[in-house]
Each structure stands twice: as C-alpha cells, then as structure tokens.
Amino acid sequence: MSYSVSLSKLLEKIGAKEGSKLSVVSKGNTYTGRLMPHHDFSDGDVVVLKLSGGYNVGVRVYEDSVIKVLEQPVLSSKKGIVIERKEGLPNVVLISTGGTIASNADYRTGAVRPALSASELADMVPEAKEIVNISAKALLSIFSENMNVEHWQELAEAVAGEINNGADAVVILHGTDTMGYTAAALSFMLGNVPKPVVFVGAQRSPDRPSSDAPTNITAALRFCVKGGTAGVFVVMHDTLGDDSFAVHTGTRVRKMHTSRRDAFESINTVPVAVLNEKGEIRFAKEARPIASEKAAARTKMERSVILLQYYPGMDPSLFEGMMMKSKGIVISGTGLGHVSERMIPLIKKACDNGSVVVVTSQCLSGRTNLNVYDTGRDMLSAGAITVLDMLPETAYVKLMWALANSKNTEEAKRLMATPISEEMSDRRTVDV
C-alpha cells in the first residue's frame, strides 16, 4: 500500500476503497472497473482496476485526472444462509474446499485466491433450487496444490458423515490442480460408497464472465439427481463449449491441460457418462446403482510413500536415501515400466529393506508389463510389482492406502494387484 500522498488523499476524500467501482479519466481515456489493492510493483500514482472482463489495468493518475466512485462493494453476509427446502427434492450437500471454483480476485496480489463459500456458489446456479435441496458447507479454503493427506482424510470423514446424515449426494468443490489425486483418495477411502460423490472444479474463477463454475456445478447436480449412480466421480467440461460434460471415474481421471476447460480426461477407460447442455445423460459403461447402506470412511494412510519419475541419467545415489526411508515407492518408468539397469540394484535394496516398489508408466496410457524385455524381468526379480494400467498418481494414493490397511507388505502387494475402485483393468495378469 504505497500510493503517493496526493493520490492517497484523493481516494480517501471520494470514499474509494478496495472493491469500489470507479471511473477514472486519464489523459482523455476513461477506465471503469473495481479498485484493486495497490500493487507493490506499481508507481505511487497508479491505480489498478479490474475491468468487467476480468483483466486488471494499471491507470496513471495525473493532476488533471478525474476519479469518481460509481458503486460501493456489496459486503457478503451469507454465512449460515438458510435455503428454503422443498419437499420431495433430493438433498445434496455442497462441500467447498477452495480452488478456482471458489475463488475471487485476490486483493493482495491481484491474483486469484479461494474465498467464495459453497452457498454463494449454489446461488450462482439458478437451476439448483428447482432440482435439489442444497446445504452448503465450507470445509476448507485452500488451493488444491496445498491439499495434503490430512485434508483427504478430513474430507472423506465429512462426506461419509453427510451421507449417514441423510444426504442423497455430496458435491465437492475442489481446485483442479490435484483434483485427480483427491478423487482417487476418496475412491479408496469410501469404498462402495452408496451415493454419488461428485468432485467439480473450474478453470476460470467465478468472478470472470467466462467462468466454467456455474455450468460444471449444474452438470454435477444433474448427475447426482438423474444419474442413479453411486461412486466417486469428477464432473468437468468435456469440450470447449458449454454443451458437454464428462463424468469421470475418480481413480481414472487426470488433468491433461494447464488451462482449457476440457482439461480433464479419463485415462485407460472412457468416462462413465456424458451429459449434454439439457442435462440428458448418456452412459458409456455400467455403473453401480445408488443404495441405502451407510457410508464408511477407511481413512488410514501410510505417509511414507514417494512418487518418482524415471529419466535417463537418473543417479541412483541421489535417490537412495529417500528410497531406503520410504515404505512405499511408486516409479513411473518408461514404456512398459522400465528403468535403467543402474537403478535396478537400488530397487532390490529397497524391496529387501521391506519397501513395496510399484511400477507404473510415464506414458500414462496403456498397460505396464515387465515380462516382455530383459529390463522388466530384472525389475521383477528385484522385487518390483506392476499394476497394469493404473495411473502413477492413483498408484501413489492407493499405495498409501494399501500399506495402512493391510497387515504386512505381502498383503499390501495383493491389495495393489486387486482392483478396488475401478483403478485398474480387471484381468488378473499382474506380474507380481
């Protein structure tokens, strides 16, 4: 906050504060937008405005410039909002955890950070009140890159609690960055969850006109109401338009683009279903029906697990320390799951030390198979196991869960080789 003295006084005099909608006339041009906090890198006579399109502009204020307040910011007062309940509509709980979907412009840096509550988001979706009774809960307010194992556990407990409390479905608002990891974690923790548990995110924050938040939430709610399907899913745009939404299996989905709204893809399988803009659902594979059982959360996780990508030139001596300290090691190898012959003695050492070493492929698509080439056979002899077409990220999450929910490493290996939540193909050709 380092406006020049004169500009500072001027803003105070006209009552302009952060979030005020201003018009600024500067050198003949008029700029209209919400006042952002002063940027540390800007000069003292520059105001930063967020234009209605979502972009920020820095406007230099001269002696002859004219600044007017057009509108003052409306302060949110929606904590503990009471939403009218309609008889006969399904009860959906919206749990917000943060992420872009729950974000507004950040008034510290001009960037975006999580702030919106689930109830504010529910308000953005006009259809919501017609098709469901929504309760909105704010569990976390973090970007998903900061999601950690405890957050997964907290979230799984919350979801099971809501279901056992009468929720017909739970929609989780989550940052897109690690949504695949969290969806996999909840898939294992919640097992045969009897209701739909749907993750939804956005690639553009809700304060931008181009935001995909409302359409994604709408699609998620429609799937909860009309899908009749239990399980952990991710619902996101399937195309660049607003006309198609894919329902991905929680253990099979990966963010495959940094910014596109259709960034999420099912890998090594097809999406469970696709919804069009009218909410019509086309199922692509058989799905587990909704049931009336209670939900259970098996949230124990072994933290001592690492995920490593093999690359040419990888120096085993650099990785030895962490591998010998870790109870579980997931390697995304090349091709069918290979590493260099230099790495194999270290794999053997880790296995001999009691670690479980799970091999996946950095190709992402296709199955691993360590029986085709010498390298692979040597890796199997060293003690590594493969998990067919499981994603590296899903294998990492599952290995934490398998180690914590088994008596010994042999049982953990068997759990890894057994499909639990559609995370791998069902054919039992795993070369353990």
Added chain:
Amino acid sequence: MSYSVSLSKLLEKIGAKEGSKLSVVSKGNTYTGRLMPHHDFSDGDVVVLKLSGGYNVGVRVYEDSVIKVLEQPVLSSKKGIVIERKEGLPNVVLISTGGTIASNADYRTGAVRPALSASELADMVPEAKEIVNISAKALLSIFSENMNVEHWQELAEAVAGEINNGADAVVILHGTDTMGYTAAALSFMLGNVPKPVVFVGAQRSPDRPSSDAPTNITAALRFCVKGGTAGVFVVMHDTLGDDSFAVHTGTRVRKMHTSRRDAFESINTVPVAVLNEKGEIRFAKEARPIASEKAAARTKMERSVILLQYYPGMDPSLFEGMMMKSKGIVISGTGLGHVSERMIPLIKKACDNGSVVVVTSQCLSGRTNLNVYDTGRDMLSAGAITVLDMLPETAYVKLMWALANSKNTEEAKRLMATPISEEMSDRRTVDV
C-alpha cells in the same frame, strides 16, 4: 540349460540347436517352430518353440514324441556388408543404437533384446535400395531405458561426423522408451543441423510378423529423401494401420502409450508433416530447408540436473539433500506449474544456493503460468522460472545443455527462456 539327460541326447543326435526349426509331435499334436534355449523355469523334458506368429510355446516331450529338424538357422554374416551404390541417389546413414527396432527374441530369457544390426534392418525394407544409398553403422546395442548422457553425446558426434562426411540424411534406430529424451538432446546439441536427422523405432520387434519396424523405417527414409527438411525428428506410426506416419519435432514429442504403434504424439504443437502409405508428404507447418553448411555438435552437458514430479504429500525434507546437490532442478508441478506452499522455501533455498529451478506442468499440455495464483507468484519470488509450454522431459534435457553452454546461471536462465529448437512457443511472455 537343464534338459533331462534323455532329451538332451535326443536333441544332440538329431542336430537340433538353438534357432533350429523343429516339428515336435507330442500326444497327437504337432508343433512347428524355432527352438529356443531351455527356460530355467521349465521342466527338463520341455522344449520351448517360437511359433511363426512370434509366440513361444513349451511342449512336453514324451517317450513316444517325434522331433524332426526342418531347417537349420542361417547364421548372419553381414558385418561390414557392401551395399551396391547407385549414382544420383541420396546417401543415408542408418545408425543403430538398439531398442525393439533392432531386437530379436532373447535367447536367455525368452524376452526381447537388441541384436539386429542396421544393415540387417536396411535389408528388411525392399524400397530402400531404390530410393537411397544406405550405409549402416552399429553405434550401440542397448535398450533405450539404458541410454545415458554419454550415449547422447556419442550419438550427436556420430551424426555430425556422418553429415560432414557427405551424408544427405541420418536415420537413427532407437528404442521407443526414451526416444523423446534422446531426440530432444540431439535437437539442442546439433542446433541448426543442415540435414534431416530422423529417429525411428518400433513397438514390436522385427522378428514378429506384426512388427512396425519396416514401415516406420520406410517412412523415415521417404521423409529424408522427399521432405527437403532439416532438423531433428521422430517418425513413427500415426494410426494403428500402416497408412499414416507422423513426423514429430524432436523437442515436442512424447511416448504416450506403453504399447500401441501410434504411441508417439506431438505435445503443444502439431507434427511437422504426415506421410501416407504411398510416401506422399503433407506438411502441417513451415519447416527449415536442407542446407549445405557443416554440422556442429555442441555436446557439453551438465550432469547435475534432476527431474521431479510434484505430488500432494511430497515431503520437502526428503528432497532437500538432492536439491541442494543439484545445479539444475526441473519440477513438473500441478496445473499451471504449482507446488505446495511447503515446497516453496526449499525452492528458494535451492535458488539461493545457485541452482536453476525450472517449472513445467505434469498436465503436459498447455502453458505454465506462475502469475495467475498466489502460489505461482510465491514460486517466482523464490526464484523459480517457467518455460511456457515446454515438456518436463525436454526441459530436463535442455537444462543440462543450457547450464553447460553458458557462463553463469543468469545466462542459463536466459537460454532456458529462449526457444532454440522449437521446444517452446515463441511468445516472449516467460515470467523469469
């Protein structure tokens, strides 16, 4: 080699040796195939035959079984082969490095390992002698997961040498597992190489009828002859059929499936060109024409570089040791390039220690951008740099090259932010 005494004597008596084509009548069934070495896990009275389809079968030999030798193996005598040269045809040097494309069944384990020479491969491509004068060189015979920085250097020197010795093009036979990494390495090392340097591999070994080796080599040779384009490329199947072959830029290509013949994809760009089964070339973007300059190989590489994938729960204390020891660190972050706030102090510590930390995205597609969210801005403040839409693997290779070919880390960072071999988009919006 542990046949039973009686079977061992029988095989010796009829002159059956490894590679002999046998017919074996066992319990009324007749099996015909090449004799494989005895498998350590097989019983002493079982012979392993490779059937004509490429599959191995273990056949139990009973007292009443009849074994006949149908054909003895032809021993290869093609070392130093002299191929008739035709006036006016371009000179293409085929350098073999190993990999599936140069592999036969492995007589130790029944798996596949590199054995064929480049000249044997040239012989598989009937068209070759009509369109080019081929010289075949065997440089290495390794699987590509064992490719190391020295191999890249040796290969770059060999390619430059062949070009300066009169080669109109160089085709490199390479394993598919790390072909993308090696192609990126040669792209940086050879800079504006004046001729086509084309990597080609196979997903099925040449002794299998379904091998993609001959068609891929044919497409590579055709592109060398008719493409008129200089640079480092990868030529592989573009579809599951034998009717379309993509020419990928060496720095932009990634193996995206463990086993399919169309596993290779250009990421964040389109292939340079596509060839159909007749060899007709359709260019999708402008390409650098062939020139008459000499080739130069700038092969210096800084070995102290690591590639790490960020994942939720990543424990900075486990990675601190290797990060403080490494001069270059490439992180494939989530989404736009993020890591958790727990990792950021470690990035700062590594940067303060003189390391270059380069951020890419595990999404693979799309651009990194650390200016959108708080996390990213904090990463930039810590000293990390981003490289737009460069692949993590390409960034790893380039960082080794940039650190070795610059005076200091600042120059290395500038090199990282400057497109050298089409490895990143050209817009200078890199947030260094």
